[in-house]
Amino acid sequence: MGVIETAIDTIKQMIISGELRPGQKLPVEKDLAEQLGVARNTLREAVRALIAMRVLQTRQGDGTYVTSLSPGLLLDGMSFVADIHLDAGAGEFLHVRRILEAEATALAAARFPDADLARLGELLDRAESVAAQSPIDHEKLVALDQDFHALIASHCGNAVLAAVIQNMSGRTVRARIWRGMSDPEAVQRTLREHRAVHRALLARDAERARIHAAAHVLGVEESLNGSRSPAGDDDE
Amino acid sequence: MGVIETAIDTIKQMIISGELRPGQKLPVEKDLAEQLGVARNTLREAVRALIAMRVLQTRQGDGTYVTSLSPGLLLDGMSFVADIHLDAGAGEFLHVRRILEAEATALAAARFPDADLARLGELLDRAESVAAQSPIDHEKLVALDQDFHALIASHCGNAVLAAVIQNMSGRTVRARIWRGMSDPEAVQRTLREHRAVHRALLARDAERARIHAAAHVLGVEESLNGSRSPAGDDDE
């Protein structure tokens, strides 16, 4: 194994073992390099790799710090994966998102704070007013859509589940989905489905919430690939 | 944005746009650095970040290549996330794994090749023979357990789903689960649950497969946190 890989693993182990805790500052490059027995440039490449994994964070003139290491932070590189497989794999990502979002929405039904239920309704109001204008500002709809799903996921009681859902569809994927809705009817259908999920959450009905959430994502899947089975049942 | 981040994004864009395709060789460091207008060391840090994301791969003496970019490859950094949250978040990861594995097992029921159904049975035979010995070789059980779940996930027909499941429980997490089974009865129960999943798959019964898979992971969850709700229903 190369020197850099060894350095990466050493730092990882220092974190897993608790020697380095979230938010803690690392020794200065020169010292840490010496401690690990590598050159400064080599250490920098190791640090750069950990920065890419959102494990470390540097601030010029200040120092290098361990991040919060929260699942939401560490899992957010996944959205890039979704973006790369924009064409071939979008359906597969959506399928996973459907499974997870259905569960998360059901879980959220029991624990959604009333204040956030109201906020959820406001998001829908704003989305509907945007959709009523012409031409439709798809950028705004994408942002509101993301907020809608993120707010629900954040209340599922499972930070890992929320993080995975959040990153399952990258920004590019989500933008493409909405851009594909040139048909105003598709936009209206999406908003109706969102309303249905909202009503189920208002009623604290987990099963209704689950079904509406699943149907909503499934609708998106089908609109992407022309109602073929998104699971790959076809043998193409 | 720093020079390195710019270089990373530029290479990413070259991949997303298709200018760089999977398996393709990148220009030599010197040329690529010049092309991007950065020093060679700077480019190396950008490349190192993309290596950490499993997007690039270098071979000393040969060159730098774009990886296959398969979801399974790109998502496998996730297992490190699971390892970091070994204590606090293991239950949350397992919950997500339960949701996904139940679905994947159900999906696999219809498309499992007969040959691999037989292999699945052999894995169980070997696991039972290992469990029958004393002292129990937990390392072997962990490996067989991983193979068992991986084989099922690989036949769900969705590469993204399979990859996420595969990485939802890191090696460390899985090892800890089995090490925690000092009680031989717990090992036997796990093997019985695996058998139940196998029988359901043999019968091509998706619903039975789903239920047994979910029950199996749920059992692991409960054994980890003493039958409290793993979703965080308690207000600790």
Next chain:
DNA sequence: GCTTCATATTCATCGGATCAATTGGAGCCC
């Protein structure tokens, strides 16, 4: 035709130099 080996190519690692951002304190003004 095959193996062996020298050589070129390419990434890996190193050490040092300079630039840029942040911090912290000294000094100054009100």
Next chain:
DNA sequence: GGGCTCCAATTGATCCGATGAATATGAAGC
């Protein structure tokens, strides 16, 4: 004294050049 300004130290960011190590390539020899 309190607050502000500015300078110097600290620290990461970027660059440069050199050497080492692994691989590929092609020539030489059998």
